[in-house]
Structure formats: C-alpha cells, structure tokens
Amino acid sequence: MTENLNVFAVRTLTQKEYFAPGHRACQGCAEALAIRLVCKALGRNIIIASATGCMEVVSTPIPFTAWRVPWFHVAFENAAAVASGIESALKVLMRKGRIPYKKIVTLAMAGDGGTADIGLQALSGALERNDDFIYICTDNEAYMNTGIQRSSSTPFGASTTTSPAGKVKMGQITWKKNMPAIAAAHNIPYVATACPSYPVDLIQKVKKAAEIKGAAYIHILSVCPTGWRSAPELSIKLGRLAVETGIFPLYEVERGQYRLNIDFPNLKPIKEYMKLQGRFRHLTDEMIEEIEKRVHKEYEQLREKAKKGV
Amino acid sequence: MGKRVGMEVSIAAAEAVKQANVDVISAYPITPQTHVVEHLSELVANGELDAEFFCVESEHSALSVCLGSSATGARSFTCTSSQGLALMSEITYIASALRLPIVMIIANRTLSAPINIWNDHSDVMSIRDCGWVQFFAENGQDVYDHVFIAYRLGEDRNVLLPVIINMDGFTLSHVIEPIELIDQEKIDQFLPPYKPVLSLHPDRPVTMGGIALPGIFTETKKAQEVAIRSSMPKILETWKAFGEMTGRYYHPIETYKAEDAETLLVTMGSFGETASAAVDKMREEGRSVGLMKIRLWRPFPFDAFKTASLNAKQLVVIDRAISVGACGPVASELKAALYEGHQRPSIYNFIAGLGGRDVAPSDFVKMVDKAEIEIEEGNKEGFEIYGVRE
Numbered sequence A: 001m002t003e004n005l006n007v008f009a010v011r012t013l014t015q016k017e018y019f020a021p022g023h024r025a026c027q028g029c030a031e032a033l034a035i036r037l038v039c040k041a042l043g044r045n046i047i048i049a050s051a052t053g054c055m056e057v058v059s060t061p062i063p064f065t066a067w068r069v070p071w072f073h074v075a076f077e078n079a080a081a082v083a084s085g086i087e088s089a090l091k092v093l094m095r096k097g098r099i100p101y102k103k104i105v106t107l108a109m110a111g112d113g114g115t116a117d118i119g120l121q122a123l124s125g126a127l128e129r130n131d132d133f134i135y136i137c138t139d140n141e142a143y144m145n146t147g148i149q150r151s152s153s154t155p156f157g158a159s160t161t162t163s164p165a166g167k168v169k170m171g172q173i174t175w176k177k178n179m180p181a182i183a184a185a186h187n188i189p190y191v192a193t194a195c196p197s198y199p200v201d202l203i204q205k206v207k208k209a210a211e212i213k214g215a216a217y218i219h220i221l222s223v224c225p226t227g228w229r230s231a232p233e234l235s236i237k238l239g240r241l242a243v244e245t246g247i248f249p250l251y252e253v254e255r256g257q258y259r260l261n262i263d264f265p266n267l268k269p270i271k272e273y274m275k276l277q278g279r280f281r282h283l284t285d286e287m288i289e290e291i292e293k294r295v296h297k298e299y300e301q302l303r304e305k306a307k308k309g310v
Numbered sequence B: 001m002g003k004r005v006g007m008e009v010s011i012a013a014a015e016a017v018k019q020a021n022v023d024v025i026s027a028y029p030i031t032p033q034t035h036v037v038e039h040l041s042e043l044v045a046n047g048e049l050d051a052e053f054f055c056v057e058s059e060h061s062a063l064s065v066c067l068g069s070s071a072t073g074a075r076s077f078t079c080t081s082s083q084g085l086a087l088m089s090e091i092t093y094i095a096s097a098l099r100l101p102i103v104m105i106i107a108n109r110t111l112s113a114p115i116n117i118w119n120d121h122s123d124v125m126s127i128r129d130c131g132w133v134q135f136f137a138e139n140g141q142d143v144y145d146h147v148f149i150a151y152r153l154g155e156d157r158n159v160l161l162p163v164i165i166n167m168d169g170f171t172l173s174h175v176i177e178p179i180e181l182i183d184q185e186k187i188d189q190f191l192p193p194y195k196p197v198l199s200l201h202p203d204r205p206v207t208m209g210g211i212a213l214p215g216i217f218t219e220t221k222k223a224q225e226v227a228i229r230s231s232m233p234k235i236l237e238t239w240k241a242f243g244e245m246t247g248r249y250y251h252p253i254e255t256y257k258a259e260d261a262e263t264l265l266v267t268m269g270s271f272g273e274t275a276s277a278a279v280d281k282m283r284e285e286g287r288s289v290g291l292m293k294i295r296l297w298r299p300f301p302f303d304a305f306k307t308a309s310l311n312a313k314q315l316v317v318i319d320r321a322i323s324v325g326a327c328g329p330v331a332s333e334l335k336a337a338l339y340e341g342h343q344r345p346s347i348y349n350f351i352a353g354l355g356g357r358d359v360a361p362s363d364f365v366k367m368v369d370k371a372e373i374e375i376e377e378g379n380k381e382g383f384e385i386y387g388v389r390e
Helices: A002-012 A030-042 A054-059 A079-095 A112-117 A120-128 A179-184 A199-211 A232-244 A270-274 A285-308 B009-019 B034-045 B059-071 B082-097 B140-155 B184-190 B214-246 B271-284 B302-308 B329-338 B361-376
Strands: A046-050 A071-073 A105-111 A134-139 A190-194 A216-221 A251-254 A257-260 B004-008 B024-027 B052-055 B076-080 B103-108 B133-136 B163-168 B176-180 B253-256 B263-268 B289-294 B296-298 B314-319 B346-351 B383-385
Touching (some): A030 A199, A030 A216, A079 A105, A105 A112, A179 A251, A257 A285, B034 B052, B103 B140, B263 B271, B263 B329, B263 B361, B302 B329, B314 B361, B346 B361
Parallel strands (some): A105 A134, B024 B076
C-alpha cells in the first residue's frame, strides 16, 4: 500500500533541483539522495550550514559548486552553532530593516560523526536554546569520508576500519547511540526519523519541520554502499529493509508525543538486511539472533510509547 | 568633545560594542572576560542595544555562531580569554580565510597548566598565525577606541578581515580608568552599518567554505596573505580618520623618549604605561633609555619597527609569553625583522609578568640594568625569565 502511494506521490514533487547533478558522490549514495529530497521539500528560500563530511567534499571542489541555494561550510563539529548564527542574523537584520522580511529556513546538515560524536555539544546547545532551524543528520553509520571508521552511530556487530572483525573481536561492540532520543530529551517541538527509501514520508517530515517554530531534528538513515560493502543498486532496498526489520523505525516525536509512521505487525528477519552487507559478513547466526532480540525489544518499547502517545 | 568618565575598562569595552551597534553577540563565560559580556547582556536585556545575544555552550560555538551571523551580513562580536581562545582556535583560522569581519576582544590570560586565571599573552600567541588583524591595547581608552576602529577597518571591502583587540586581563579589564566617550552621532558617521560584499541569502545564492584541492589551495592562501599585507595602508588610514575625529592618533609602533635613546625597552599591551614610568626615572638619572610600544602585532609593521629602532644600540624586549624551547615570541619576531639590516642593535629578551606576576617600574629598571651589563660583557642574544624566585 505504502509503496504504491510512494510511486504515485513522488511524481508530484518539484522537478527543480537545488542540489544539482554533477557532484562527486559515490554510485548508490543514499545520503546524496536524502539531501536532494530535503532540498526539494524546502525549495529555494533556505540557507544551509553544512558540517565537514562527504556531502561537503563531493559538492564544493573550488571553484565548482553543486548548490543552487546559499550554502556555508565552516568546520566539522559546529554546523548547529553556525546555523544558530545564520538564523539570528536573519532575525536581527529583518527586525532592523536591513534586509526585507521573508520566510527563510535555516538548515543545518551533518553526518553521524558530525552529529552524534564531535558535533553533539554544539547541537545540544542549539537544541536547548530552541533556535529556529532544522537539523538534518544523514546517518551512514560510520566516518565514511575518512575511510569507514566507526562512530558512536555504527551498529553493533558492524566491521569498520577501526572496529574490524578479527580473530578475537567481532567488529563494533557498542550499541548504536540513540540520537533521536537525545534530541527529543531536549524537549524541542519536533523530532523525526526518515529514510530516502521512503521519499514521501521524508519530504512530509521536512516540510513539517519547516513550519514549526523552534528547533527540529530529523535523523535520516543513509545507506552507504562504499562503507556498508553493499551493491550500489541495493541502496533503496536496504533502506526499506532497515525499516521493515525494525532496525530503523520511522517515527516522529511531536511536542513529546511519539508516533510510529509505519508499524509492521510482523517485522522481517534482520538477517535479510544483514546478509546484503559485507560489514556484517562475519556474524554467526547466533550473533544475529542476539542482535535481533534487542532490535525487537527496542521496537516494542517504541511501539508502547507511540501507543501511549508519550 | 565627548564626556570623560571613570569606568571599568570591561564596561567601556561593552559600551563601545553597544555604540558600534553590533547585531549579534555570542560568548561563553571565562575569567577575566566576564565583565564585558555581563554588561552586554544587561544592555540587551534593558533594550539599550538591539542585538541577538547568544549564550552558547562553549567558546568553539561562540565563534562559530559569529561566523554564521557574519556570513549572513550581521555585525558580530565575541569576547574570550585563555582556554576559551585555545578551544576556539580552530575556528579563528577559518574566520580569516573566509574573510569575515568579526571583532573579538581577548581579555588576555595565560594558558594552563598549572591553571591560572591571571594575565599574560600566552593565549593570543597560541593563535599568532590565525590571520586576524591583531591590536594590543595599552590602556582602557585604547580598548574603547579600537572597537570602532576594528569594525571600520575589518568591514572595509578592501580589507574584509576579522580583528582581535588584546586587552590585558585584570590589569586592564578590571581597573577603573578615565575614558573619554565619543558622541553617538560621531560614531554613526565614522562607522556606518555593515554592508557585506557577499552574504548568505536565497536571492543571491553563494557557496562559502568549499574544499580546495592541492591545485588551488596555494592560491587561496596567497590571496589571504595579500589581503592581510594590503590591510596596512587601510589600518593607517583608519587610525588617521579616527584621529581627526577624536584627536587621538594611533600608530603601529609608538615611542616614548626614544629618538636619541641608546637602549630601547620594547613592550606590548599594558606594560607600556608602567615601562614609561621607568623610562622617566632612568631619564632623570641621565640614562639614555627610551620606550617602544608595539600596538599592531599582525600584520607586523616591519617598516615602522625598523625606523623606530634605527638609532638604538640595544633593545630590551619584554615578552609576556614564552615559546618554550625557543624564546619570547616578540623577541623572535624582532630578531627576524632586523636580520637584513647592516647595523643591528643587540636584543636582550626578558620573559616577565607570566600568569599575573606583577611587574613594577623598578623591575623595568632592573631589566635594563641587567641587559646593559650582559650586552657590555658580550652576551648580545640574551634570554631569561625575569624574577624567578630561586
């Protein structure tokens, strides 16, 4: 049902591209797709503050740029603070009549490293102040730009270049940091998860975030064929499987109220998701079973929250 | 003329920021910078200054906010000290390379460890090469005046550089001094609202902060170097315009009783006033001693320095920071500046006043005594930490 609707609904999207083709992202990069959709959702009246990372590197080799909207990169860990500066400047300059009044959305974007690790402090500051901006974390679950090093957002069991699966270690031995929950704990008006495999859902969430006054946080799972050791043509499928297995549920936290956007009465086995990725190749069936137990437990907890509406 | 009133230098600095009609202020508290931002918060809270005031969660974010706001076209201000500056150092380099005319007052304080909240210049020396125009203030009036000078200079479309005003922590920041306030109408004439050449706005999309591959990176650095070197005539021009408005003329290198002096004390920052008292005393004793005060640290005024040191036999350079394993950063700069000359004065380098250690006029006399004896005995490149208790 959802799939059919998506096929129809994506045709209603604007044909305009604000993140222009010709950038240097890898084949099958779902992060580039996510950003493209985010920009389509927001239109031209935005200013982007980008963290260092893949999207910055692939899109702006001087003197070229793939950005048809104003775009600003300062450093790795401060996208949220830079966005706060942009947002406040717009506010004060409009108030003082130095630039004409107009609704302009400030968008900060960073990867999982720039969000959950090195950028967490600046992000927490901006969320606590409830600055009026949207923060997008495109989560590809490791430091892909520097060569697939683990981050705190890397899932349990994944093999990366700094959490390699070896003779005595099984890859990443910590559970993925729950960034959306951390964002929600700041009591900001809007938190959501999204995935470009569900483009309409993603776009609706971004549009909703733009309407909300105050801080909005959207955590987007972004399949990375290079880092996940998966076939580029499987990126969309993998995004769907992440949702369908309960590994990456799509939900919103609106003014503290949880809502599961797509609930699956029967989750698919996580093995279907994992077997398509080289980063999980070393895991035994027992290990996968253990991981699945926790995935199901957390999914159930989320479902309960959504039921209660808290 | 404006009013002359007694006020704490930090308050005067904040009043200047208000009079400069700053749009965005972003800061994180650290001693001894706090009085500046506290007073600014009050001004904003009372509606006396229409600005966005950001209490951020770190100095790193304090400056990052300023980059965002400055790139969007807002006049932006931050203020910090010591560890705070060290934490934001990454962003200082980016601000200058992106040509964003932010102004920062540094209430200079040493760097840990051991932790110490008092004054020296270790903090700013850690970002010596960050590409900002860097002034050192000798007294409260300097600090107040240079806020306007810094914005007018930095925002000049032929300059477009961020500017640091160094204000010695406690010895300047926390003392009450007579400050001549400038009338607002004059300030508004001297410093019109900021009109950026390029800013972030959807009507005219620009990409700022892209990646430079080896094929273009060198060219970007060359452009930056040209920019800061070419700011020198603009700095002189801005000081001249300011002098015409207020009668207070500033120079990259300022001298006191130096014309015929055989020995020149060289200082930076608030040492200047104390050292001039020492010079007076030594002159009374008939000694040929003068004083050279470095006001402009970056771009370094090589020509002005060479001219000022032309007749001196020896320079006694007092550094308020140490490059451990080498010597004082000012002395090292001056030695490099003099290398080409045929008649080079000897340079004796003292490190003094670290971590708030008081340096009295009598200490300057003792340092000159020591240096003159050492140089006489042939130690022409002397270096020592003054006043170590052994």
